[in-house]
Amino acid sequence: MKRIARDTIELLAPAGNWDCLRAAVANGADAVFFGVDKYNARVRAENFRVEELPDIMAYLHKYNVRGYVTFNILIFENELEEARQLVEACIDAGVDALIVQDAGLLQMIREISPDFPIHISTQMTVTSPEAVEFLQPYDVEVVVLGRENNLKQIKTIADHTETPLEVFVHGALCVSYSGQCLTSEMWGGRSANRGECAQACRLPYDLIVDGKKKEMANISYLLSPKDLAALDLVGELIEAGVSSFKIEGRLKSPEYVANVVSKYRKAIDEYLAGRDYIPSKEEIRELQQSFSRGFTHGFLKGTNNKQLLDGTFPKSRGVYLGTVLKVLKDGVLCQLEAPVKRGDGIVFDAGRPEEKEEGGRVYDLRKKGVKVEGEVQGGFIEIVPGRRDVDLTKVRVGDRIWKTSDPELERRLRLTFETEQAYRLFPIAVAVSGKMGEPLVSTWYDLATGHSVTVQSRDLLEAAVKRPLTLEYLTEQLGRLGGTIFELAEVRSELDGNVILPVKELNRMRRIAVDQLLALRQAPPRYQKHQVEVKAAKKERQDQRQAPAQLIALCRSMDxxxxxxxxxxxxxYADFEFTTDYPYAVQVAREYGKPIALATPRIHMPGENGILKGILQSEPDAVLVRSLGALQYYTQQELPRLLVGDFSLNIANHKAVELFLARGLDRVTPSYDLNIQQMMDLLEVSPTEKVEIVIHQHLPMFHTEHCVFCTFLSEGTDFTNCGRPCESHRVSLQDRIGMLHPVRVDIGCRNTVYNAIEQSGAEYLSDFLKAGIRSFRVEFLEEDGEQVREVLRLYREVLQGQRSGTSVWKTLKATNQLGVTRGQLLKK
Structure with missing residues (x-):
């Protein structure tokens, strides 16, 4: 095993409030991440106020802990000025980095400060070496990889870059690729790209296969993953090249933070010390107790669709105790699989988590009718819950029992941070010199930070009569650092002769030195900062009334x-499940004399350049680019072909438009997160001749590595052994109100769940035309040939001024079985 320096590996903890912040620091975090006000991906979290930033950073730096502010959402045009102010406030407060999703914000930060640290959020969907390479011109300090990258892929990426890589190791898993989930946006106008995730993946769905409901007993939560827990993979992750271990959980309690941070601190330290580390059953149970939907390695060990989710519940359960073997008069009999004691919280799981469940506190424990004191480790045990808590008439044999809380564990965790104290001590060294008749000169070195200060005595050194300043005496007096964050590691003395100084003067010098060292720790680092005008001037529009509008048809079948x-x-545009069929699409388009573009997959993983190369070998006229990795790959080829950036690049402001046009795209498609006003704000200051708008589609909601086909229609675990049921079956997910959402597979075996109802922007076509837009896209999913022809005819008539957008909307609504929605453009 190669030895890796302790300071090259970072343990990064979440902090939703001051208690969480203290819990992270007290339990060994090297850094914390937190949100400020509304501009972060957890708007439901408590979050800090911008006015608190100086105090937060001073507190963290006191303990040599770094603080990162999450700015990991999309920024709309009318928010750029406010975003600039927040960036400058972070710079002034000495924040150690901003975690960023928005490409326009990335560019703006670099314009404001060329040296302020930027971390790329997992929301930017960086999953390949090419995507990391795309970000190199912006001198980013850290890249947070997608949760779907496995250990082998992480190592491949690490081997191709000097940029430190950060990986999630614990906490909730999103079933969708971060930055690529539009479900909350579609169903509630609450965008996940704006920190407003409504957790639609945690809802129940029925699986509809070839038009019929598949019976699956009590498995209803088809998209709700277990929680990530990689405590036993710490060593492998370090060896793969991971520099930062990230814990999810800014909506969690401080006890959760204390628990998880302390466990990963131990695992990292043990590995770096060269000792084998295997977490104990007790440690795993304690992690489960704080929060757990069941634990999984996620995708770190590769794709295993059978292990990713349980399917029977969507929420934290805690520790599994056993099943009900018998219902007694005042309790239940079970065979324990984990320890339990009086006062613990329990719940009886009848397999219907959407309904009210019976649960409460353990009142008594008995063995064969005899009361048992203390914690019971296992065996056949009678659990007696509080009478007011549980209605035993509703408990059934076979119900699972979970321990939902452990007050004793929570008290122990709180003790680690609830009392203000020196959570950790830092070594200092002192060098003293001087001779009789001169001041004592002391230089104090903070060995953790490299800071040093020099303090001289006000009194002069005198000849010692009784207690000279021996090394032992100096160590005793200068080492009185109780109540501070420092501990004395070493004293070096170059005193000339037996001299003495009053104790009170030594005490004064020590206090001054400690205060000065602390001030140096807490002083904010200085970054360059330039004044930048972020508000763009409105574009002068040439008279484009004579320029014909281009109607683009995106097709997903040869028909x-x-x-x-x-x-x-x-x-x-051809967007097929299997890109191997692209040559046929190109051939047909050539026969009709139509130019054709081929779409890349939305995700680009290591080893998938062959897919991108295959697209080029089909000789399309253009490529619809859907990922940073694909864009980097194609721009390196210096292609003569047109490159069009798709919605998945999450372009939400004019700075993002500028960035992507400058990096090789010929045309860009704005994010689906924009409503009509936000879209018009963007178009007002962007080169609209280079903007393409999707005006008709089934919104692609979830985009996920989790394969529904493999999980529920196969005995296999991944594409190597699943038997490819996706090639012989059509699948939809039916939600609680009966809507059927089609599921489609791409060449990488990733699933996209599409919204059941089409959405149309026909009513806004006149606005877009006036703004100068000349490229309009209509996307098809399951439509037959006749429907394709009819829909394209309707939109062409609007573009030619032969009918109104409203009439198209009404026609589509009347002819479609489920109607048509106005979609995200209408949202407030």
Whole structure:
């Protein structure tokens, strides 16, 4: 095993409030991340106020802990000025880095400060060496990889970059790729890209296979993953090249933070010390107790669809105790699989988590009717819950029993941080010199930070009569550092002769030195800061009334390709489940004389450049680029082909438009997170001739590595052994109100769940035309050829001024079985 320096590995903890902050520091975090006000990916968390930033950073730096502010959401055009102010406040307060999703914000920060540290959020969907390389011009300090990257892929990325890599190791898993989930946006106008995730993945769904409901007993939570726990993979992650271990949980309690941080601190330290570390059963149970939907390695050990989720519940359960073997008059009999004691909280799981469940505190424990004191480790035990808590008539044999809380553990965890004290001590060294008749000169070195201060005595050194300043005496007096964060590691003396100084003067010098060293720790680091104007001037529009509007048809089947080619559509886009079929699409388009673009997958992983190369070998006229990795790959090729950036690049402001156009895209598609006002704000200051807008589609909601086909229609675990049921079955997820959301697979075996109802922006076409937009895209999913021709005809008539957008919307609404929604453009 290669030895790795302790200070090159970072343990990064969440902090939603001051107690969480203290818990993280007290239990060994090297850094914490937290949100400020509304601009972060956890708006439901408590969050800090911008006015608190100086105090937060001073507190963290006192303990040599770094503080990162999460700015990991998309920024709309009318928010850029406010965003600039927050960036400058972070710079002034000495924040150690901003965690960023928005490409426009990335560019703006670099314009404001060329040296302020930037961390790339997992929300930017960075999953390949090429994506990391794309970010190099912005001198980012850390890249947070997608949760879907496995150990082998992480190592591949690490081997191709000097940029430190950060990986999530514990906490809730998103079933969708971060930055690529539009479900909350579609169903509630609460965008996950704006920190407002409504957790639609935690809802129950029915699986509809080839039009029929598949019976799956009590498995209803088809998209709700277990929680990530990689405590036993710490060594492998370090060896793979991970520099920062990130714990999820800014909505969690300080006890959770204390618990998880302390466990990972131990695991990292043990590994770095060269000792094998295997977490104990007790340590795993304590982690489960703080919060757990069941633990999984996620994708770190590779894709295993069978292990990713349980499917029977969507919420934290805690520790599994056993099942009900018999219902007694005042309790239940079970065979314990984990310890339990009086006062612990329990719940009876009848397999219907959406309903009220019976649960409460353990009142008594008995063995064969005899009361048992203390904690019981196992065996056949009678659990007696509080009478007011549990209605035993509703408990059934076979119900699972979970320990939902452990007050004793919570008290122990609180003790680690609730009393203000020196959570950790830092070594200092002192060098003293001087001779009789001169001041005593002391230089104090903070060995953890490298800071040093020099303090001289006000009194002069005198000849010693009784107690000279021996090394032992100096060590005793200068080492009286109780109540501070320091401990004396070493004293070096170069005193000339037997001299003495009053004790009170030594005490004064020590206090001054400690105060000065502390002030140096807490002083904010200085970064360059330039004045930047972020508000863009409105673009002067040339008279484009004579410029014809381009109608683009995105097709997902050969039948749709043929139908679209038979219309007057100006451009054809092919977006097939299997890119191996792309040559046929190109051939058909050539026969009709239509230019055609081929879409890349939304995700680009290490080893998948062959897919991108195959797209080029099909010789399309253009490529619809959907990831940073694909963009980097194609721009390195210096292609003559047109490159169009898709919605998945999350372009939400003019600075993002500028960045992507400067990096090789010929046209960009704004994010689906924009409503009509936000879209118009963007178009007002952007080169609209280079902007393409999707005006009709089934919104792609979830985009996930988790394969529904493999999990529920196969005995296999991944694409190597699943038998490819996706090639022979059509699958939809039926929600609680009966809507059927189609599930489709791409060449990387990733699933996309599409919204059941089409959405149309027909009513806003006139606004877009006036703004100068000339590229409009209509996307098809399951439509047959006749529907393709009809929909394209309706939109062409609007573009030609032959009918109104409202009439198109009403026509579509009347002819579609489920109607048509106005979608995200209408949201407030």
């Amino acid at each position: 749709q390709i043929h139908a679209a080619c038979e219309t007057d559509a100006d451009y054809i």
